[in-house]
Structure formats: C-alpha cells, structure tokens
Amino acid sequence: MDTLDFDFTLPRRSFRLELALAVGRETFALVGPSGAGKTSVLRAVAGLVRPARGRIALGGRVLFDAAAGIDLPPEERRVGFVFQEYALFPHMTVEKNVAYAGRTRAADVLERFRIGHLAKSRPGELSGGERQRVGLARALARNPSVLLLDEPLSALDPHTRASVRAELRTILDRLDVPVLLVTHDFQDAAVLADRVGVLIDGRLLQTGAPTELIASPADAFVASFTGANLLTGCALLGPDGLTQVTLADGNLLYSVDGAKGLVDIAVDPWEISIAREPHDDSALNHVRGPITSLVHIGNRARVQIGTLVAEVTRQSIDRLDLKQGDVVVASFKAAATRLVARRPGIESASCGAEQRAGADAGRWATAARAPREH
Amino acid sequence: MIRRRLFTTALSFAAVVALVFLLLPLLAIFLRVPPAELFAQLGSEVAIDAIVVTLKATGIAQALILLVGTPAAYLIASRGFRGRAFVVTLVELPLVLPPAVAGIGLLAAFGRLGLLGSTFDLLGVSISFTQTAVVLAVSYVASPFYLRQAIASFEAIDHALLDASRTLGAGPARTFFRIALPLAGKGLAAGAALSFARGIGEFGATIMFAGSLQGVTQTLSLAIYAQFDLDFDVALALGALLVIVSAAILLTVKLISAWTRSTSTSPSPVARFGSS
Numbered sequence: 001m002d003t004l005d006f007d008f009t010l011p012r013r014s015f016r017l018e019l020a021l022a023v024g025r026e027t028f029a030l031v032g033p034s035g036a037g038k039t040s041v042l043r044a045v046a047g048l049v050r051p052a053r054g055r056i057a058l059g060g061r062v063l064f065d066a067a068a069g070i071d072l073p074p075e076e077r078r079v080g081f082v083f084q085e086y087a088l089f090p091h092m093t094v095e096k097n098v099a100y101a102g103r104t105r106a107a108d109v110l111e112r113f114r115i116g117h118l119a120k121s122r123p124g125e126l127s128g129g130e131r132q133r134v135g136l137a138r139a140l141a142r143n144p145s146v147l148l149l150d151e152p153l154s155a156l157d158p159h160t161r162a163s164v165r166a167e168l169r170t171i172l173d174r175l176d177v178p179v180l181l182v183t184h185d186f187q188d189a190a191v192l193a194d195r196v197g198v199l200i201d202g203r204l205l206q207t208g209a210p211t212e213l214i215a216s217p218a219d220a221f222v223a224s225f226t227g228a229n230l231l232t233g234c235a236l237l238g239p240d241g242l243t244q245v246t247l248a249d250g251n252l253l254y255s256v257d258g259a260k261g262l263v264d265i266a267v268d269p270w271e272i273s274i275a276r277e278p279h280d281d282s283a284l285n286h287v288r289g290p291i292t293s294l295v296h297i298g299n300r301a302r303v304q305i306g307t308l309v310a311e312v313t314r315q316s317i318d319r320l321d322l323k324q325g326d327v328v329v330a331s332f333k334a335a336a337t338r339l340v341a342r343r344p345g346i347e348s349a350s351c352g353a354e355q356r357a358g359a360d361a362g363r364w365a366t367a368a369r370a371p372r373e374h
Numbered sequence: 375m376i377r378r379r380l381f382t383t384a385l386s387f388a389a390v391v392a393l394v395f396l397l398l399p400l401l402a403i404f405l406r407v408p409p410a411e412l413f414a415q416l417g418s419e420v421a422i423d424a425i426v427v428t429l430k431a432t433g434i435a436q437a438l439i440l441l442v443g444t445p446a447a448y449l450i451a452s453r454g455f456r457g458r459a460f461v462v463t464l465v466e467l468p469l470v471l472p473p474a475v476a477g478i479g480l481l482a483a484f485g486r487l488g489l490l491g492s493t494f495d496l497l498g499v500s501i502s503f504t505q506t507a508v509v510l511a512v513s514y515v516a517s518p519f520y521l522r523q524a525i526a527s528f529e530a531i532d533h534a535l536l537d538a539s540r541t542l543g544a545g546p547a548r549t550f551f552r553i554a555l556p557l558a559g560k561g562l563a564a565g566a567a568l569s570f571a572r573g574i575g576e577f578g579a580t581i582m583f584a585g586s587l588q589g590v591t592q593t594l595s596l597a598i599y600a601q602f603d604l605d606f607d608v609a610l611a612l613g614a615l616l617v618i619v620s621a622a623i624l625l626t627v628k629l630i631s632a633w634t635r636s637t638s639t640s641p642s643p644v645a646r647f648g649s650s
Binding site: 043046047048073074075077079080081083084085087089090091100101102138139141142 | 532534538540541542544552553556557
C-alpha cells in the first residue's frame with residue numbers, strides 16, 4: 001500500500017549519503033549526530049535536493065528515478081514536511097498558514113489539532129508547542145501521502161518538551177501514512193518511533209525497534225548513542241557461566257551476556273550506584289576511583305568516575321556527603337551490562353595477554369566513551 | 375578638571391562646526407528670498423517644464439527599475455551559481471562610478487556613433503538628446519541602489535520558508551508572489567525610495583547623454599544649473615523644492631527601517647542608507 005521506498009546516493013560536502021529504506025504505515029526515526037546527513041534524507045524525499053543516483057517511490061508513484069529521468073518538483077510530490085523551526089510564514093495568521101496548503105477547509109484542520117483559538121494569531125505570538133502544532137496541522141492539511149519531520153522537538157525548551165513529545169506520539173499514531181522523522185536525540189526517537197535507524201556519516205548502521213537497539217547495539221557507536229557508558233575490554237567465559245571482561249587497567253567486570261575477544265561493555269548511567277566502600281550486595285562489578293566531576297541536574301546528579309558516568313539521586317549525594325575528588329566505588333550488576341562485540345579492526349589484535357600485563361596503567365586508558373549530553 | 379572640560383568643549387565645538395557647515399547652504403536657499411516669493415517662482419515656465427520632465431522621466435525609470443530589477447534580484451539572491459559574487463559586484467559598480475563616466479558610456483553604447491547606434495539608426499530610432507535618453511540615464515544611475523537593496527532583502531528570507539511553500543503545493547511563481555515578495559516588501563520599498571531619490575537628483579549622466587533642452591530633457595537639477603546665471607531666484611526655488619523632496623524621501627526610508635526592525639520576526643534588514 002502506501003509505502004515510502006527509496007534507495008539513493010546523495011553526495012554531500014564531506015561524505016556520500018547512501019541509503020536504502022522502506023517505511024510502511026509506521027513511524028520511522030533516523031537518529032544520528034548532527035552532520036550525519038539526516039536532514040538531507042528528508043530533503044531528497046521532498047524534492048528539495050536532487051540525489052545523484054537512485055529511486056524514490058511512494059506507494060505506486062515514482063517521485064524520483066535518476067535512470068528514467070523522473071524528478072517531480074516538491075509541489076507535486078504530496079509530501080508533508082514539518083521543518084526544524086517549523087518555518088511558519090511570519091506574515092500570515094495561523095489560519096492563513098494552514099489554508100496555504102489548501103486542500104481541506106482550514107477551520108476543520110484547526111479544530112482537529114485543537115488550535116481553533118489561535119486562528120487569528122501570528123506565528124510570532126505563539127509558544128513553541130503551539131508553533132509545532134500549527135506546523136503539523138499545516139503539513140497535514142493537504143492530506144499528504146507521507147509525513148516528514150525534521151528534529152520536531154529540538155526547537156522546544158526542556159519544560160514543554162516532554163508533554164509535546166507525548167502529544168506528538170498520539171498524533172503520529174493516528175495517522176495512516178508513513179512517517180519519517182529525524183532527530184539527534186535517541187530518547188525522542190524511542191518515544192516517537194516504531195522503528196529506529198542509526199545514521200552515521202551517510203550510512204545506516206543499524207535498524208530496529210528502540211528496545212532492540214538498546215538491548216543489542218550493533219556497535220560501540222550505537223551503544224553510546226543510546227546513552228550508555230562504554231568500556232572496552234577483553235572477554236572470556238568464566239567458570240560460573242558469567243562472562244569475565246578484563247579492562248586495560250586490570251579491573252575485572254562480569255556480564256551475563258556471552259561474548260569472546262575484544263568487546264565494549266555498555267551500562268546505563270542509572271544502573272550504577274555509588275558508595276564510599278563496596279556494598280555487600282548482589283552487584284558483582286565494582287570500580288574504584290576519584291570523582292572527576294559532579295553535576296546536579298534537578299533532583300538528580302551526574303557523577304563522573306574516570307570515564308564512567310553514574311546518574312544518582314541528589315539525596316544519596318547529600319547522604320554520603322560526596323564532593324569532587326572523593327574516592328568512591330561505583331557498583332553495577334552483571335545483569336545491567338550488555339556486551340557489544342567490537343567490529344574487526346586494528347584494535348582487535350591487542351586483545352590478549354599483554355592487556356593483563358599492562359594492568360598497572362592504572363587509568364581508564366581504554367576507548368570508553370561518556371554518554372552524550374542532551 | 376580644567377583639562378577634561380577643555381576636551382569636552384573641543385568635542386562640542388567640532389560637532390557644532392560640522393552641523394552648521396552641513397545645514398547652512400540648505401538654510402541659505404530658504405533665507406535669501408522670502409518663502410512666498412520662492413514658491414511663486416515655481417510657477418514660471420522653466421520650473422513647470424523641469425518638474426514635468428523630472429516626474430515623467432523618473433517615474434518611467436522607476437517603473438522599469440522595479441519591473442526588471444525585482445525578478446533579477448530574486449534570481450541572483452536565491453540561486454547559488456558560479457561567479458555570483460562577481461555579478462553582485464558588477465551590479466554595484468555604477469554606484470561608485472563618476473556620473474560623467476556613466477554619461478560617456480551611455481553615449482558610447484546608445485549614441486548615434488555608438489555601439490548600438492547604427493542598429494537604432496536602421497530602425498529609425500535616435501535616442502541621445504531625447505526624453506528616452508533621460509530615462510536611460512536615470513535608470514542606469516539609480517537602478518543599482520534598488521538592485522543592491524533588493525538582493526539583500528531577498529537573501530535575508532529564511533530559505534526554509536520558500537522550501538515550506540513548495541512542499542505545501544505552491545509552484546515557484548506562487549512562492550515568489552505569496553512568500554518572497556511580501557517578506558522582502560519593506561526592504562524593497564526602502565530600496566525603491568533610495569533609487570528614486572538618486573534618480574530625481576541625477577545630473578552628470580543626463581547632461582552628457584540627454585543634454586539640457588527645456589521641456590524635453592531639462593530635469594530639475596539641469597534647470598538649476600541652466601538658471602543660476604539667468605534668474606537666480608528660479609534656481610533657488612527649484613533647489614528649495616528638491617531639498618523638500620529629498621528630506622521627505624530620507625524620512626520615508628528611516629521610517630521604513632524603524633518599522634522593519636520593530637515588527638519583523640524573521641529579519642529582512644534594510645541596508646545602511648547612503649553607503650555609496
């Protein structure tokens with residue numbers, strides 16, 4: 001039926017965007033860091049930029065086919081596009097903005113999106129959340145065959161973001177056309193999308209349901225992108241059925257995941273607890289080190305121990321009277337870790353005996369990465 | 375203490391000298407002859423002829439500038455092409471060109487013995503020393519003021535708005551008329567006012583290319599020049615008229631830019647006045 005189906009190559013300044021994807025009646029999120037080519041994908045589908053090679057089809061209609069010389073202009077593609085800053089026409093009222101698309105009666109559309117009371121307002125007078133609703137209403141007013149959203153939440157302040165995100169999810173669920181959205185925020189993608197694709201340097205690294213990506217990231221980047229800590233080490237199967245991972249600094253960590261050779265261990269910041277001495281609890285993994293930074297975010301705190309980031313409540317920081325420089329023990333369960341096999345490369349050769357020998361390196365000299373800040 | 379006061383006094387003195395120097399000639403125009411008599415002189419035949427020629431030539435030139443300049447500026451502003459910076463510089467060249475050079479250039483291109491002169495001769499058309507020549511001279515000298523401002527105004531439009539228009543089903547023409555033109559409107563108006571002011575005061579290129587024939591090619595500026603040793607009072611009256619018109623245009627431009635600053639959400643800045 002109404003499937004968005006494309007396979008094209010689009011040369012960008014520093015890389016080639018090469019992508020093949022089919023999006024059915026679902027919400028598909030392309031996530032990736034800025035500069036990965038996410039927006040270019042949307043622009044190519046909308047006809048605002050022309051791929052060098054390939055084909056873009058929507059249901060039975062061919063929108064673009066380089067070989068056949070087909071390239072429909074944007075106005076003939078029936079594509080709904082919600083721009084990053086919403087791109088509302090500043091010289092028109094909300095009503096005129098929505099009527100600009102023109103297929104259906106503007107008043108009906110405004111009612112459907114519960115923005116009837118804003119009809120006579122100018123975009124400059126609206127809040128971020130209201131602008132987004134107007135942008136959506138305008139894009140959907142033409143009954144497009146596909147909806148494209150460019151960073152739909154990035155223009156919002158943190159206070160409205162969560163509520164708008166939930167509201168957007170409800171709206172997207174009710175649509176019966178393919179929805180393709182791009183975001184740099186994995187959490188946004190996880191809430192909004194049925195499927196997520198990780199796009200880096202113009203290539204799709206991994207595709208799957210958000211939970212699949214978190215549970216079994218294809219590589220280190222995907223794991224770090226989902227917000228997890230990453231530590232690199234050498235894995236081998238222990239006698240108790242757990243996997244033992246030796247880190248470069250000699251620390252031994254345990255995981256319930258099975259793997260062998262050079263691996264990345266992913267663990268979410270909120271799975272890590274902090275104490276002055278190791279607890280006598282079920283956590284098997286303990287990492288000792290000084291606190292290198294301590295940042296309060298609302299009622300939580302982000303504590304950095306080496307390259308490991310833990311997210312704990314403010315109360316526990318106060319209770320332990322922790323401050324920067326204090327030596328603490330970070331603990332997490334073997335069940336809270338995920339092992340990600342390293343893609344073969346130069347580093348895989350270094351997994352072996354010399355790692356244990358280099359135990360006195362003392363620091364986290366591994367390729368561990370801190371999670372992205374949002 | 376005394377030294378500080380001395381410095382402040384020196385600054386004030388310089389400011390007063392500058393202002394008086396700039397204002398004195400303008401005041402002198404109005405002070406030499408009583409205002410009532412001054413405006414009576416505007417009823418003279420020379421004055422009326424000059425006003426008619428100026429309004430007609432500048433009006434036609436301004437219409438041509440808007441009609442051709444607006445789409446040209448939109449194209450230059452919205453397309454990225456090779457040599458674009460060169461084209462923009464080329465458009466600005468007449469701004470810094472001495473008017474006499476513009477005059478001789480127009481003669482060399484459109485004059486009887488000029489580049490296209492023989493072509494026009496075959497068609498039985500002679501341009502130089504006609505009202506058409508005045509229109510061409512004014513257009514040549516004044517159009518860069520409009521073009522430059524128009525390019526800047528179109529460039530200032532958020533490109534996402536034009537893209538949004540296209541995805542909402544509007545073709546390039548509808549996008550131009552419904553989105554680009556209204557959003558650039560204030561900047562275009564300011565540019566038009568500036569080029570109008572330049573056109574109305576045009577002298578050098580006109581006198582070389584069109585001559586100074588009363589009732590045919592003699593504009594206000596040319597009439598002032600022709601009258602100042604014949605009837606100084608008429609020259610003064612014409613001067614007074616131009617002072618008032620120029621002041622009104624300057625005020626208009628200032629008001630437009632102030633209005634643009636205070637009402638616009640996506641800025642379309644008006645380029646600085648008097649940058650030539």
